[in-house]
Amino acid sequence: MRDRVWKGLLVEQVSPTPGERILDVGCGTGTLTLMLHRACPECDLLGFDADANVLAIARAKAAAANARVEFWQGRADDPTNVPMLRSGSFDKIVSSLLFHHLSTEQKRRAFSHCLRLLRPGGELHVADWGRPANALLRLPFYLIQVLDGFPNTTDNVRGLLPELMRDAGFCHVAETRRVATALGSLSFYRGVK
Ligand SMILES: C[S@@+](CC[C@H](N)C(=O)[O-])C[C@H]1O[C@@H](n2cnc3c(N)ncnc32)[C@H](O)[C@@H]1O
Structure with missing residues (x-):
């Protein structure tokens, strides 16, 4: 399955609803962030990534699409220097193809920060190998x-x-879908704070 197709399935799983504040962690060039914005322009969308170069591309894509999406630089395993990322301030967090770049310890820290950033009842949606x-x-x-x-x-x-999501404190954790791609098997996961 191709990138745009499975990202579309992930957008369906996230099911963005007007008024929700949604964070894309490790957003890269913002493809998924902008797909979420297109699916629900009334959402408040924010992407963040460790790499300034990909963020420049993401911002240019958002400007070209006239999309009100913010992109910030920060690390998923230590996002404490990003002022926009306040504890309990997100309804949903989404992340695609980030976690396989992190060590086990960094994965644990990143999941803990996701839990901290979500409001009670907020949802984490992950797609990764x-x-x-x-x-x-x-x-x-x-x-x-x-x-x-x-x-x-x-x-x-x-x-x-x-x-690792359960260890961080997420509940109702489930693998919701498996997608076959040319490079291997992608899994979608969902967890609730
Ligand atoms: C394979 S790309 C995926 C980008 C995008 N989510 C997508 O699905 O197209 C992985 C991204 O994770 C980012 N990344 C790697 N380690 C990170 C970290 N510790 N914190 C935040 N972003 C990180 C990289 O800069 C890169 O943009």
Whole structure:
């Protein structure tokens, strides 16, 4: 399945509703953030990422689309320097293809910060590489592991992200969907504060 297609499925899962404040963690060039904005222009959308270069592209895309979306620089595992990211101030947090870049300890810290940033009852929606549905989908994922590093990607391929979400304090954690792509098996997860 192609990037735009599975990101569309993730937008459906997030189901943005007018008035909601939604954060895209590790937003990259803002493709998903802008898809969420298009799905619900009455939402308050904010993206953040560690990389200033991708954020410049995200801001240019938002300006070209005349979209009122803010992008900030910060680290998912320590976002305390971003003033916009106040505890309990988000209804929903979404993240795609970020967590396999983080070490286990960074994943734990990032999930804890997501929990802190959500209001009670707020939802976290994650799409990232997961446990492959079959051996055929395991093989291409070795390429991702060579590119992005074996230590950070091993939690993903072992299907450990839900456990790390629960450890951080999320409840009703579930794998909601598996998507086969040319590079491996993506899993969607959902958790509630
Ligand atoms: C594969 S890209 C995914 C971008 C976007 N979410 C998407 O799905 O198209 C991973 C992104 O995570 C960002 N990233 C990596 N480590 C990060 C961290 N510790 N905190 C915030 N962003 C991080 C990278 O800068 C990059 O933009």
